[in-house]
Structure formats: C-alpha cells, structure tokens
Amino acid sequence: MNLILKKTLDDVLSKNCVIQVFGLGYVGFPLLVKLCTNGFHVLGIDNDSKKIERIQNGELLESESHLKEIVLKSIHSGDLVVDTQSAKSEKPRIGIICVPTPIPTKSIQSDIFVKDAVKAFLEMAKKGDVIILESSIEVGTTSKMKSMIESMGYKEGEDIGLCFCPERIDPKNEKWNLENIPRVIYCSDDLSFKIAKEIYQYINNSNLLRVKSAEIAEVVKSFENAFRLVNISLVNELAILCDKLGINVRDVLDAAATKPFGFLPFYPGAGAGGHCIPKDPRFLLESAKKLGLEFKTLENALSINIQMPKYVVDSIESLLIEKKLKKSVIICGLSYKPDIEDMRDSPGFKIYNELTERGFQVALYDPFFKNELSQKYVIENNIKDPDFKILPNLSDDSISSYDCLCIVQHHSKLKDRLKEIYKNSKIPIIYDCQGNLRFDPSSNSTLKILGG
Ligand SMILES: NC(=O)c1ccc[n+]([C@@H]2O[C@H](COP(=O)([O-])OP(=O)(O)OC[C@H]3O[C@@H](n4cnc5c(N)ncnc54)[C@H](O)[C@@H]3O)[C@@H](O)[C@H]2O)c1
Structure with missing residues (x-):
C-alpha cells in the first residue's frame, strides 16, 4: 500500500485538501465554483490578471451569470479564492489543469500552457499531491507531464498522482451538461483513481470510465471531436450537392433519420468553429504525421470546413449579381454556435474576412458582441480588417441600407425579429446558413437556404 497517496485519499474523503484549478475559462471556472459549493477548499488560478479582477468583482460572462450570486457570496466569505499564482499548502493539493491547448504551429506547441501550469503546480508541490489534466491534449502530453514530475525528483503514481480526465462539455446543450456527461479517465495508479472518483x-x-493508458484517453478525446468534424463536413458537402440538385438537404436528412440504425443526423452550416471541433482533430493529424502516416479523412474534413465560409460568400455574391443589387451584407451571428458568447474561430468572422477581401460593404451584428472584447475577437479570428462596423440592433433603420442579411447563427433571442424581417420584406435577400427560416410566398424578400 502506498501510504503517501493513501493519506491524500483519506484527506480528500474528509475534504482536508486544497483543489487548485488552473485556467478559469469556459471549462475551469464552472468546475471551480462547483467544487467550492460542495465544500472543498479551492484556489482558482489564472495568469490573466484582468480576469482575476473581473471575477473578484463578480463581473461574470453571460454564460456564467447564473453563478453570480454564489460567486460573490463565496468570494466575500473567503471560500472562493482566485489569484494569478498557485500557492503552497500543508494539506494535499489537487491541481486540475484547464488551460488552453492551441493548434500546434512551427512556433507554438499545443502543450505550451499545460506545461506552464503543471510547472507552476510542481514548483510548490510535495509528496501526496495529485495532478488532473482536463484540457484537450495531443497524444503524448500526459507522458511529458510524467517526465516533468520525475525531473523534479518525484515518482509518478507513488509520490505524485497523475490523471487525465478530458472535459466533454458542449455549451448550451439542453440535455447533457457538466453534471451528467460521463467521463473517460486515465490514472497513474489505483489510489489516484480513488482520489479522482471522490x-x-x-x-x-x-x-x-477508467482506460488502460494515457494515450487511449488522449486519442478518445480527439477522436470524438474528429467524428463530429467529419460528419459536419460530410453534411456540408451534401448541402452543396443539394444546392446544385435543387433539392432541400433537410428533406433528405429528415427522411434518412427515419433509419433506426447506422445513421446520425448532422445539420449544415457555415462551418464548425470554436476552440474544440476544428482544433482537436488536428492533434490526431499531428500524431499521424509524426508516425509518417496520413489521415486523409480528417485532412479532407478540415479542408471542407475551411471552404464553407467561402462557399457561402460565393452564393451570396452570385445572388446579388443576379438580382442586380449592391454588394452590401449584414452578418448576423458571430459566435461559433447559437446562444453562446464564445466567438473563437467563428465562421461569421471568416465570412466577414472573405466579404471584405472582395470589396463588399459589411456590417456585423450579434446580441452577444461586447465592444470591450473587440481586440480579443480580432486576435482569436485573425481578422484582416479590424475596423469592422457593428450594428447596435437589427431595427428597420439599422438594416435599411443593406441588400443581404446573412444569418450564420440563429440565436433564440433573435427568433421573432428574424422571422419579422423576412415576413415584412425588410431586406431584399436573406441567406440562411442554418435553414431555420421557412419559405413564405407572401414575402418579397428572396430567401436562400444553404443546401435548400
Ligand atoms: N470551451 C469548451 O467548450 C471546451 C470543451 C471541452 C474541452 N475544452 C478544452 O479545455 C481547455 C480549456 O478550454 P477553455 O474553453 O476553458 O479555454 P479558455 O480560454 O476559456 O480558458 C482558459 C484560461 O486559462 C488561462 N491560462 C492560460 N495559461 C495559464 C496558466 N499557465 N496558468 C493559469 N491559467 C492559464 C487563460 O488566461 C484562460 O483564462 C482546452 O484544452 C479546450 O480545448 C473546452
């Protein structure tokens, strides 16, 4: 029996431990609050001092706003502590790593932030501490963290436990959330598994579900998102075919979905965005590349995904030319999916880049857009012309000088207004990337649906 980690397990059972969550973003912050409200001593660490200040003042993101009351109360009572630095403790420390893992390039490795966070944790570590990685990581990253632990003179699985439990959260999924999504986990040893379970x-x-190796858990995480990307790209290519055939892709999908086995419906759009689906499959490509292999299905899926905004712009341009209208477009929906504020790697901004390159007059609208985050959006989306025009709303006045409304994301809060714009013919052309609007013969606006 390993007495060091056994003592940690006993301490965790009595909550006589400190849980340190590194990275207080979409994954780490709700986790921190959940553990705090369940009676653990917690410390949230983020190297973005503005974010720490924001949390301390109870200024939360829209997606976090339901936590505001409990966060303010816990900060006030001292139960919730957030800081830019980790801290030593005499009690066992459990470090949960939720930092970003960027697409690897020549100058940046995907584990750059994970390494920084693990290093910061280990610098204050002692025997009996445990690290749980939650970030989506490339194959081999957990093994690198094991080397880091050993380079500090500790034995992984004896002095320090190491687990990888990838987060699977799907923002705004009504059915599946942090509390009911099953998780896969790799643990260096049985006691660390018991600690994690607790x-x-x-x-x-x-x-x-405990898997046999870190590599299995790493591949599982990337493969799940690769599965989604491939199916999204498959249905987007089908949408392009249906456009040419003059049939509606949704009629095809609804009919195909009656097959009770071997078929899963995915729906077309301007391309998958965000910090997960277009990114994690690249980790599998990297693994394949290192082994001298190709992963052609993934390469094709990624290239179709990149092409989708261009396809949308080609379709809009042809329509405007055909109808002899001005090259003026409003892009509605800048987040990467409906009803969220996260604008990372967003298809709406890709459409913006393409339209501005082609000399269109473009305006942007998203009810979740925050002026104070403009610079962040520019960096996250590689925006070529940062002087974008943001509309304050979709009122008749705001939209009157544009000839096309391109709906990239159907936010629920815009449902009625978008219907009204179409029904009352407030703009000559509506291009609906998600196909939520229904054809209305009484409208004088032209409604074009991607794949319809
Ligand atoms: N957002 C999702 O829906 C989601 C879902 C599943 C998995 N993931 C994965 O979880 C990880 C985190 O994603 P996210 O969306 O929460 O990212 P995020 O950008 O919202 O938050 C990450 C936070 O980590 C902070 N940070 C960076 N380096 C740090 C360090 N060394 N120490 C402390 N803090 C540091 C950043 O300042 C940022 O606030 C990624 O690997 C992502 O792929 C995200």
Whole structure:
C-alpha cells in the first residue's frame, strides 16, 4: 500500500485538501465554483490578471451569470479564492489543469500552457499531491507531464498522482451538461483513481470510465471531436450537392433519420468553429504525421470546413449579381454556435474576412458582441480588417441600407425579429446558413437556404 497517496485519499474523503484549478475559462471556472459549493477548499488560478479582477468583482460572462450570486457570496466569505499564482499548502493539493491547448504551429506547441501550469503546480508541490489534466491534449502530453514530475525528483503514481480526465462539455446543450456527461479517465495508479472518483462525485456523480493508458484517453478525446468534424463536413458537402440538385438537404436528412440504425443526423452550416471541433482533430493529424502516416479523412474534413465560409460568400455574391443589387451584407451571428458568447474561430468572422477581401460593404451584428472584447475577437479570428462596423440592433433603420442579411447563427433571442424581417420584406435577400427560416410566398424578400 502506498501510504503517501493513501493519506491524500483519506484527506480528500474528509475534504482536508486544497483543489487548485488552473485556467478559469469556459471549462475551469464552472468546475471551480462547483467544487467550492460542495465544500472543498479551492484556489482558482489564472495568469490573466484582468480576469482575476473581473471575477473578484463578480463581473461574470453571460454564460456564467447564473453563478453570480454564489460567486460573490463565496468570494466575500473567503471560500472562493482566485489569484494569478498557485500557492503552497500543508494539506494535499489537487491541481486540475484547464488551460488552453492551441493548434500546434512551427512556433507554438499545443502543450505550451499545460506545461506552464503543471510547472507552476510542481514548483510548490510535495509528496501526496495529485495532478488532473482536463484540457484537450495531443497524444503524448500526459507522458511529458510524467517526465516533468520525475525531473523534479518525484515518482509518478507513488509520490505524485497523475490523471487525465478530458472535459466533454458542449455549451448550451439542453440535455447533457457538466453534471451528467460521463467521463473517460486515465490514472497513474489505483489510489489516484480513488482520489479522482471522490472529487468527481461532486462533478458528475463519479461517472468515470477508467482506460488502460494515457494515450487511449488522449486519442478518445480527439477522436470524438474528429467524428463530429467529419460528419459536419460530410453534411456540408451534401448541402452543396443539394444546392446544385435543387433539392432541400433537410428533406433528405429528415427522411434518412427515419433509419433506426447506422445513421446520425448532422445539420449544415457555415462551418464548425470554436476552440474544440476544428482544433482537436488536428492533434490526431499531428500524431499521424509524426508516425509518417496520413489521415486523409480528417485532412479532407478540415479542408471542407475551411471552404464553407467561402462557399457561402460565393452564393451570396452570385445572388446579388443576379438580382442586380449592391454588394452590401449584414452578418448576423458571430459566435461559433447559437446562444453562446464564445466567438473563437467563428465562421461569421471568416465570412466577414472573405466579404471584405472582395470589396463588399459589411456590417456585423450579434446580441452577444461586447465592444470591450473587440481586440480579443480580432486576435482569436485573425481578422484582416479590424475596423469592422457593428450594428447596435437589427431595427428597420439599422438594416435599411443593406441588400443581404446573412444569418450564420440563429440565436433564440433573435427568433421573432428574424422571422419579422423576412415576413415584412425588410431586406431584399436573406441567406440562411442554418435553414431555420421557412419559405413564405407572401414575402418579397428572396430567401436562400444553404443546401435548400
Ligand atoms: N470551451 C469548451 O467548450 C471546451 C470543451 C471541452 C474541452 N475544452 C478544452 O479545455 C481547455 C480549456 O478550454 P477553455 O474553453 O476553458 O479555454 P479558455 O480560454 O476559456 O480558458 C482558459 C484560461 O486559462 C488561462 N491560462 C492560460 N495559461 C495559464 C496558466 N499557465 N496558468 C493559469 N491559467 C492559464 C487563460 O488566461 C484562460 O483564462 C482546452 O484544452 C479546450 O480545448 C473546452
């Protein structure tokens, strides 16, 4: 029996430990609050000092606003502490790593932030501490963290436990959330698994499937998102075919979905965005490349995904030329999916880049857009012309000088207004990337649906 990690397990059972969550973003912050409200001593660490200040003042993101009351109360009572630095503790420390993992390039490795966070944790570590990686990581990253642990003179699985439990959260999914999504986990040893189970009891009722190796868990995470990307790209290519055939892709999908086995419906759009689906499959490509292999399905899926905004712009341009209208477009929906504020790697901004390159007059609208985050959006989306025009709303006045409304994301809060714009013919052309609007013969606006 390993007495060091056994002592940690006993301490975790009595909550006599400190949980340090590194990275207080979409993944780390709700986790931190959940553990805090379940009676753990927690410390949230983020190297963005503005974010720390924002949290301390209770200024939360829209997606976090339901936590505001409890966050303010816990900060006030001292139960919730957030800082830019980790801290030592005499109690066992459990470090949960939720930092970003960027697409690897020549100058940046995907584990750059994970390494920084693990290093910061290890610099204050002692025997009995445990690290749980939650970030989506490339194959081999957990093994690199094991080397980091050993380079500090500790034995992984004896002095320090190491787990990888990839986050699977799907923002705004009505059915599946932090509390009920089952998780896959790799643990260096049985006691670390018991420790993790005890902690995840308060997260997802310990619904954890332990896999045999870190590499299995790493491939599982990337493969899940590769599966989604491939299917999204497949249906987007089908939408392009249906456009040419003059049939509606949704009629095809609804009919195909009656097959009770071997078919899963995915729906077309201007391309998958965000910090997960277009990124994680690249980790598998990297693994394949390192082994001298190709992963052609993924390469094709990524290239179709990149092409989608261009396809949307080609279609809009042809329509405007055909109808002899001005090259003026409003892009509605800048987040990467409906009803969220996250604008990372957004198809709406890709459409913006393409339209401005082609000399269109473009305006942008998203009810989740925050002026104070403009610079962040520019960096995250590689925006070529940062002097974008943002409309304050979709009122008749705001849209009157444009000839096309391109709906990239159907936010629920815009449902009625978008219907009204179409029904009352407020703009000559509506291009609906998600196909939520229904054809209305009484409208004088032209409605074009991607794949319809
Ligand atoms: N957002 C999602 O829906 C989602 C879902 C599943 C998995 N993931 C994965 O989870 C990880 C985190 O994603 P996210 O969306 O929460 O990212 P995020 O950008 O919202 O938050 C990450 C935070 O980490 C901070 N940070 C960076 N380096 C740090 C360091 N060394 N120490 C402390 N803080 C540091 C950043 O300042 C940022 O606030 C990524 O690997 C992502 O792929 C995200």
